[in-house]
Amino acid sequence: MSVLVDADTKLLVQGMTGKEGTFHTLRNRAYGTDVVAGVTPGKGGQDIEGIPVFDTVAEAVHATGANTSMIFVGPRFAAEAILESADAGIGLVACITEGIAARDMAEVHAYLEGTATTLVGPNCPGVISPGLANVGIIPGEVCVPGRVGFVSRSGTLVYQIVYELTSRGIGQSTCIGMGGDPVHGIGFIESLAMFEGDPDTDLMIMTGEIGGDDEERAASFIAERVAKPVVAYIAGFEAPVGKRMGHAGAIVTGSSGTAAAKAEALEAVGVQVARTPSEVARLVADRLAG
Amino acid sequence: MDLYEHMGKDLFRAHGIPTPAGRVCGAPQEAAEAARAFGGSAVVKVQVQVGGRGKGGGVELCRSPDAAAVAAERMLRDGFMGHVVDRVLAEELLPIAQEFYTSIVLDRSTGGYLALMTAEGGVDIETLARERPETIRRVQVDPLLGLRSYHVRELTGALPVAAREGAADVVRKLFELLWERDATLVEVNPLVLLDDGRVIALDAKVTVDDNALPRHPDFAALAQEFPIDPVEKRAKDAGLQYVKLDGEVGIIGNGAGLVMSTLDVVARAGAKAANFLDIGGGASADTMATSLEVILSDPAVRCVFVNIFGGITRCDVVANGVLEALTRVDATVPIVLRLDGTNAEEGRRIIDGARHPMIVSVPTMDEAAAEAARLSREAA
Ligand SMILES: Nc1ncnc2c1ncn2[C@@H]1O[C@H](COP(=O)(O)OP(=O)(O)OP(=O)(O)O)[C@@H](O)[C@H]1O
Ligand SMILES: [Mg+2]
Numbered sequence: 044m045s046v047l048v049d050a051d052t053k054l055l056v057q058g059m060t061g062k063e064g065t066f067h068t069l070r071n072r073a074y075g076t077d078v079v080a081g082v083t084p085g086k087g088g089q090d091i092e093g094i095p096v097f098d099t100v101a102e103a104v105h106a107t108g109a110n111t112s113m114i115f116v117g118p119r120f121a122a123e124a125i126l127e128s129a130d131a132g133i134g135l136v137a138c139i140t141e142g143i144a145a146r147d148m149a150e151v152h153a154y155l156e157g158t159a160t161t162l163v164g165p166n167c168p169g170v171i172s173p174g175l176a177n178v179g180i181i182p183g184e185v186c187v188p189g190r191v192g193f194v195s196r197s198g199t200l201v202y203q204i205v206y207e208l209t210s211r212g213i214g215q216s217t218c219i220g221m222g223g224d225p226v227h228g229i230g231f232i233e234s235l236a237m238f239e240g241d242p243d244t245d246l247m248i249m250t251g252e253i254g255g256d257d258e259e260r261a262a263s264f265i266a267e268r269v270a271k272p273v274v275a276y277i278a279g280f281e282a283p284v285g286k287r288m289g290h291a292g293a294i295v296t297g298s299s300g301t302a303a304a305k306a307e308a309l310e311a312v313g314v315q316v317a318r319t320p321s322e323v324a325r326l327v328a329d330r331l332a333g
Numbered sequence: 334m335d336l337y338e339h340m341g342k343d344l345f346r347a348h349g350i351p352t353p354a355g356r357v358c359g360a361p362q363e364a365a366e367a368a369r370a371f372g373g374s375a376v377v378k379v380q381v382q383v384g385g386r387g388k389g390g391g392v393e394l395c396r397s398p399d400a401a402a403v404a405a406e407r408m409l410r411d412g413f414m415g416h417v418v419d420r421v422l423a424e425e426l427l428p429i430a431q432e433f434y435t436s437i438v439l440d441r442s443t444g445g446y447l448a449l450m451t452a453e454g455g456v457d458i459e460t461l462a463r464e465r466p467e468t469i470r471r472v473q474v475d476p477l478l479g480l481r482s483y484h485v486r487e488l489t490g491a492l493p494v495a496a497r498e499g500a501a502d503v504v505r506k507l508f509e510l511l512w513e514r515d516a517t518l519v520e521v522n523p524l525v526l527l528d529d530g531r532v533i534a535l536d537a538k539v540t541v542d543d544n545a546l547p548r549h550p551d552f553a554a555l556a557q558e559f560p561i562d563p564v565e566k567r568a569k570d571a572g573l574q575y576v577k578l579d580g581e582v583g584i585i586g587n588g589a590g591l592v593m594s595t596l597d598v599v600a601r602a603g604a605k606a607a608n609f610l611d612i613g614g615g616a617s618a619d620t621m622a623t624s625l626e627v628i629l630s631d632p633a634v635r636c637v638f639v640n641i642f643g644g645i646t647r648c649d650v651v652a653n654g655v656l657e658a659l660t661r662v663d664a665t666v667p668i669v670l671r672l673d674g675t676n677a678e679e680g681r682r683i684i685d686g687a688r689h690p691m692i693v694s695v696p697t698m699d700e701a702a703a704e705a706a707r708l709s710r711e712a713a
Pocket of ligand 1 (some may be wrong): 384385428522
């Protein structure tokens with residue numbers, strides 16, 4: 044099976060009538076995703092190739108039974124779009140929008156804690172369960188159904204690594220692009236927990252990058268709660284060390300945020316850390332064979 | 334965007350946070366004048382977008398106008414840790430009774446804000462955090478509720494009684510500033526208690542959220558004041574993410590993660606990347622031409638590695654874009670091109686068919702990195 048999105052996904056798209064929104068909505072539908080509605084304030088009553096447009100998410104949910112939302116609304120209004128979906132009872136929101144202010148996301152993050160809504164993103168490529176549903180901008184043509192779960196901070200690395208897996212005949216249960224913004228929805232820990240509980244996922248891949256301490260915290264979680272094998276990749280060993288101003292960042296996390304520190308933390312808990320994207324696919328193949 | 338200390342202090346003053354009297358100086362003479370205005374002495378502080386100035390000779394306590402001029406001259410001439418310095422801040426030298434530390438930061442691990450305070454400021458705060466973390470008080474601030482009185486009491490409880498009221502006022506105003514101006518960090522190290530009992534911010538580190546710049550038009554003017562490398566500026570104007578590095582293999586890729594990964598793979602192949610350049614989603618001929626121009630303007634570049642994963646942008650389209658770009662830009666060094674993903678074979682066929690003398694087409698990322706490393710060694 045899969046996590047987050049599947050054959051039961053009924054997708055509505057906030058910002059569907061924009062150029063990007065329309066393009067990806069139609070791609071998702073062509074992939075087989077059940078796209079039931081679009082929402083653009085002021086454009087209720089129109090349609091895009093047969094997909095009805097509503098003025099509000101609540102109206103769209105009422106009329107179509109949508110349970111998942113994908114957001115292409117511009118950065119100024121995207122945070123509100125997430126809140127609107129949460130208030131309308133949408134279970135899963137994938138926010139593709141890039142450039143949302145961190146303060147807005149901090150409010151959204153705090154608000155969602157009191158709701159049943161799961162957020163993926165923002166600034167992310169979305170989620171695909173190959174063969175079942177594609178919610179976002181991951182190119183479905185590089186994926187095949189299978190039993191490897193994948194979660195990544197970077198979008199293009201998802202495409203690259205999935206492509207290498209597929210080329211070796213290794214399919215995926217679900218690929219999650221969690222996005223790289225400082226304040227975001229589900230991260231490595233939530234994703235790994237879902238894959239751990241998914242009877243149709245045998246192994247998981249996580250790809251991280253420099254900055255923050257998501258990978259270090261994932262390492263502790265893996266040590267305590269994950270029994271399935273995990274293969275990791277970290278990008279940014281050679282990246283220029285970001286100029287740091289204050290000291291508060293390091294005091295808060297106690298971590299340097301470097302790729303080396305992250306790889307070390309993961310290796311310390313028995314996770315195999317690949318050094319190149321192709322090595323990820325190689326390690327996964329070995330692991331599945333062994 | 335990391336602000337200079339004097340910009341941070343302007344924000345502090347606008348929000349009612351006390352700071353020393355100070356003047357921004359672009360020449361040694363101005364620092365001497367400032368010292369005279371402050372009664373004969375001054376603290377001269379280099380203005381850069383990095384910390385650690387105190388330890389690195391970027392802060393000098395000057396007892397005479399002449400000394401202030403000498404300090405300013407040195408800083409303006411030598412720069413600071415490789416950074417160009419076009420201004421210093423000359424401030425009144427204040428009688429300090431005690432130095433503390435306070436900050437509020439966006440905490441990415443919780444998605445909220447974290448406020449910190451300790452009585453042991455001025456010293457190496459990172460060492461303190463490692464060795465005696467219990468001396469630093471921390472409170473989580475829910476973004477929906479804001480900083481409340483009990484948070485403030487908890488924080489200032491770390492300080493001697495004489496400083497609590499003044500520090501409470503500062504931290505409240507710091508939170509207002511952070512919130513209203515979309516800062517992701519406000520840090521005061523040191524926050525000081527003066528001999529006369531006043532509590533005042535001697536340093537200001539403010540980082541504002543780049544994503545929020547559109548709602549603060551006044552920050553756009555500040556952004557213009559930071560020195561920017563002309564090549565980086567050119568790339569930025571074209572909508573490209575470019576960072577100059579010190580290697581010899583020019584890098585072009587699509588997507589930040591993939592480009593970072595490319596730098597790593599090139600390093601494993603024994604070479605060093607000359608830059609980071611992310612062309613984002615669309616690899617059009619225009620984007621490719623500008624990217625090549627930007628990279629080839631760096632004299633250190635001995636070969637270019639174009640690493641494209643075709644997702645929604647198909648590789649055949651990318652291949653045509655690269656070829657068209659090369660009719661406009663003169664390739665002075667070999668270009669290793671790796672196309673993978675959607676329609677990769679078709680893309681490679683187009684490249685092979687064109688038989689461009691400077692393009693070497695290699696199917697995988699690892700092999701392409703090895704080839705780029707070999708070519709750059711050969712050209713050395
Ligand atoms: N106006 C002033 N009057 C008296 N002393 C001062 C003044 N400004 C700075 N100092 C002294 O210089 C020290 C270093 O100054 P400041 O904190 O601004 O530099 P810094 O290098 O940015 O510190 P860091 O990067 O470690 O936070 C202070 O701890 C203080 O003791
Ligand atoms: Mg300081």
